Amino acid sequence: MARTEVRSTDGGGLDDQVPFLARLDPEARTALLALGRALRFPARTVVIHQDEPSTHVLLILHGWTKVTAAAVNGYEVLLALRGPGDIVGEGAALSGRPRAATVTSLERLETVAIEQRRFIGFLHHSPQVALQLLSLTTDRLRSGDQRRLETAALTVRERLAVLLLDLARTHGHRTPEGLELTVPLSQYEIAGSIGASREAVARLLKDLRDRRAVVTSRRRLVIVRPDLLRRISGGEPPL
Numbered sequence: 677m678a679r680t681e682v683r684s685t686d687g688g689g690l691d692d693q694v695p696f697l698a699r700l701d702p703e704a705r706t707a708l709l710a711l712g713r714a715l716r717f718p719a720r721t722v723v724i725h726q727d728e729p730s731t732h733v734l735l736i737l738h739g740w741t742k743v744t745a746a747a748v749n750g751y752e753v754l755l756a757l758r759g760p761g762d763i764v765g766e767g768a769a770l771s772g773r774p775r776a777a778t779v780t781s782l783e784r785l786e787t788v789a790i791e792q793r794r795f796i797g798f799l800h801h802s803p804q805v806a807l808q809l810l811s812l813t814t815d816r817l818r819s820g821d822q823r824r825l826e827t828a829a830l831t832v833r834e835r836l837a838v839l840l841l842d843l844a845r846t847h848g849h850r851t852p853e854g855l856e857l858t859v860p861l862s863q864y865e866i867a868g869s870i871g872a873s874r875e876a877v878a879r880l881l882k883d884l885r886d887r888r889a890v891v892t893s894r895r896r897l898v899i900v901r902p903d904l905l906r907r908i909s910g911g912e913p914p915l
Contacts, residue, residue: 695760695762696762696763697761699811700808707802708790711790711791713789715786715787715789716787717781717785717787718784720782721780722778722779722780723741723764723787724764724777725778726777728775730768732769732790734763734787735787736762736787737760738785739760739782739783740783741785742756742757742779743755743757743778744777744779745777752864754865754866757847758779765779767813769796782859832870832876832877834908834909836881837908840857840905841905841906851898853891853898853900854891857896861895863881884904887901887904888901
C-alpha cells in the first residue's frame with residue numbers, strides 16, 4: 677500500500693482544509709487504512725458516480741479529485757476539491773442514500789477503498805473517529821456557508837478573482853513565472869465553481885492574460901500578478 681501523503685495540520689489554515697486522516701491519531705489512522713484495499717485510478721477518471729448506490733468510501737492517499745453535481749438541465753457545479761488525506765463518499769455510506777455527487781480524479785490517484793459495512797462498523801467501535809468525521813462534516817458545511825455569504829453579492833469577475841486567489845493559497849506552487857496552480861482545472865470546471873458560463877470565464881481569463889496577470893494553457897494556470905486579483909476581488913477597478 678502506498679504511503680499516505682497527509683497534509684500538515686499546522687499553519688493556521690481553515691478547519692475544513694484539515695483532511696480526515698490528519699485529524700486521526702496514528703493508531704486509529706493505521707487501523708482504518710488496514711480495513712480497505714488499495715485502488716489506483718488514472719487521471720480524468722470518474723471514481724464515484726452521482727446517483728449510484730453507495731457501496732464503499734474512498735480514502736485518498738495521493739492525487740487530487742474534483743467533486744461535482746449535475747443539475748437536471750445538465751449544468752455541472754464544482755462543489756469541492758479533495759486531495760491527500762481526504763475521504764469521499766462518506767455521506768452516502770452513512771445515510772444509505774444514493775451518491776449526491778460525482779468524484780473525478782484530476783491526476784493519477786491512489787486510494788484505499790473501504791466497504792460500507794466495514795466502515796460503519798469501525799465508526800461504531802471507534803467513537804473518537806466518528807466524532808472527527810462529524811467535526812469534518814461540520815467544518816465543511818460552515819466553510820461552504822461562509823463562502824456563499826462572502827461571494828453572494830460579487831460579480832462574476834470578482835468571484836473569479838476570489839477563486840484564483842484561494843487556489844493560489846491552497847494549491848499554488850512558486851515558479852519563475854509566478855504561482856502555478858498544482859490542481860489542473862479546465863475553464864468549464866472553473867465556471868462551475870463560480871456559477872458562470874465557460875464563455876464568460878474564457879473572456880475574463882483573456883482579459884487577465886492581456887493585463888499579464890495570469891498565464892494559461894490547457895489545464896494550466898499561473899498567477900503572475902496576485903496584487904491585481906486582490907484589487908478585483910475587493911471590488912476596486914483594476915489599474
